Amino acid sequence: MLLSISGSLWKHTKPNWIKGNWNCFRSINAFMMREGVESLEQKGAESEIRDQYAEDSSDSDGGVVNEFKAVFKKYKKRRPPPDFSGVIVSDVRTSSILESRLIFPEPSDITTEKEELANRLGLISLSEWRVYSFPTRPGLYLIPGLLKKEQAKIWLKRAFGYANPPNITNLTIRGKDVKTDPSLLTKALRWTTLGVEYDWNTKQYPPNGRPVPEELYQLGNLISNSLKLGDMRPDATILNYYPPKSALSPHVDKSERSNAPLISMSLGQSAVYLSGALTLSEPPIPLWLRNGDFLVMHGEQRLVYHAIPCIGPKIEKQNFETNGVEEDSMIVDYLNCSRINFTIRQVNP
Numbered sequence: 606m607l608l609s610i611s612g613s614l615w616k617h618t619k620p621n622w623i624k625g626n627w628n629c630f631r632s633i634n635a636f637m638m639r640e641g642v643e644s645l646e647q648k649g650a651e652s653e654i655r656d657q658y659a660e661d662s663s664d665s666d667g668g669v670v671n672e673f674k675a676v677f678k679k680y681k682k683r684r685p686p687p688d689f690s691g692v693i694v695s696d697v698r699t700s701s702i703l704e705s706r707l708i709f710p711e712p713s714d715i716t717t718e719k720e721e722l723a724n725r726l727g728l729i730s731l732s733e734w735r736v737y738s739f740p741t742r743p744g745l746y747l748i749p750g751l752l753k754k755e756q757a758k759i760w761l762k763r764a765f766g767y768a769n770p771p772n773i774t775n776l777t778i779r780g781k782d783v784k785t786d787p788s789l790l791t792k793a794l795r796w797t798t799l800g801v802e803y804d805w806n807t808k809q810y811p812p813n814g815r816p817v818p819e820e821l822y823q824l825g826n827l828i829s830n831s832l833k834l835g836d837m838r839p840d841a842t843i844l845n846y847y848p849p850k851s852a853l854s855p856h857v858d859k860s861e862r863s864n865a866p867l868i869s870m871s872l873g874q875s876a877v878y879l880s881g882a883l884t885l886s887e888p889p890i891p892l893w894l895r896n897g898d899f900l901v902m903h904g905e906q907r908l909v910y911h912a913i914p915c916i917g918p919k920i921e922k923q924n925f926e927t928n929g930v931e932e933d934s935m936i937v938d939y940l941n942c943s944r945i946n947f948t949i950r951q952v953n954p
């Protein structure tokens with residue numbers, strides 16, 4: 606009904622809540638049209654974009670009720686909006702589920718070399734690094750706000766840069782790429798694979814690949830070492846680009862051949878992340894992943910089901926401002942509407 610209002614009348618009558626999100630709305634609609642998905646006009650506000658893990662979780666798990674899917678559906682629903690008060694915030698004062706500690710409690714743990722590396726990567730000073738852990742999820746670590754806020758633009762530019770050929774993206778199979786058509790960056794890019802490039806069809810990694818960009822290698826290794834999870838030699842990364850209203854279905858990342866941790870970095874708008882168990886019959890715990898947060902899955906947490914049921918400014922607004930440079934405004938608009946997640950991985954032992 607709303608969408609049938611057209612032309613200048615609509616420009617003047619759109620309510621405040623949609624004015625702020627209008628660019629987000631336009632870009633997702635264009636994105637869906639290009640993907641051959643029904644547009645919002647055709648399907649209404651509950652429309653859905655199928656993601657690359659959509660096949661991985663059925664409604665029943667060998668006859669056992671899929672408790673995970675029920676929670677996923679609860680947070681994915683937009684009308685009426687779900688109650689987000691049960692989503693865990695990474696703050697010990699508001700949550701009894703979390704424990705937290707400084708990662709480098711002693712000044713002697715902090716070397717100039719390590720501090721310089723953290724700074725080059727855009728991370729906050731080592732003395733402020735705080736990790737949250739979950740008594741029911743040994744091996745799951747959340748490091749909130751590790752990336753300095755102003756670094757989001759720099760990392761988003763990298764995330765777009767990584768989508769250039771020869772790296773593979775969701776557009777490659779359609780013979781398209783962001784180099785020949787940069788408008789696809791904001792309209793249709795959903796994922797990029799780097800290094801040993803994951804194949805979504807076979808659900809396998811090939812034996813080898815090109816090295817991952819140096820900054821991703823260093824980021825993965827620094828975080829793994831800092832949490833005392835051992836040296837990590839990242840050789841793969843998957844980037845997921847989430848337009849508003851998109852989701853990532855329940856899945857397990859089980860194709861990597863090493864036991865190294867999986868390290869995820871989030872940029873842009875907030876997401877609800879569901880951390881489950883080894884089977885879908887156990888309900889997941891929901892937690893916020895916000896701009897600059899890192900989540901690490903290690904040990905028994907490396908093989909649990911997880912998912913992103915919802916993201917976007919209508920769920921929790923993160924504000925980014927332009928510094929007036931023209932190129933910046935596309936980057937800032939994207940951060941104000943969408944979310945990007947990098948998962949740094951080590952495929953080969």
Ligand SMILES: O=C(O)CCC(=O)C(=O)O
Nearest residue numbers: 843845858869913946948
């Ligand atoms: O977007 C996220 O936080 C999760 C991404 C993820 O699970 C994956 O890439 O396998």
Ligand SMILES: [Fe+2]
Nearest residue numbers: 856857858911
């Ligand atoms: Fe995953």
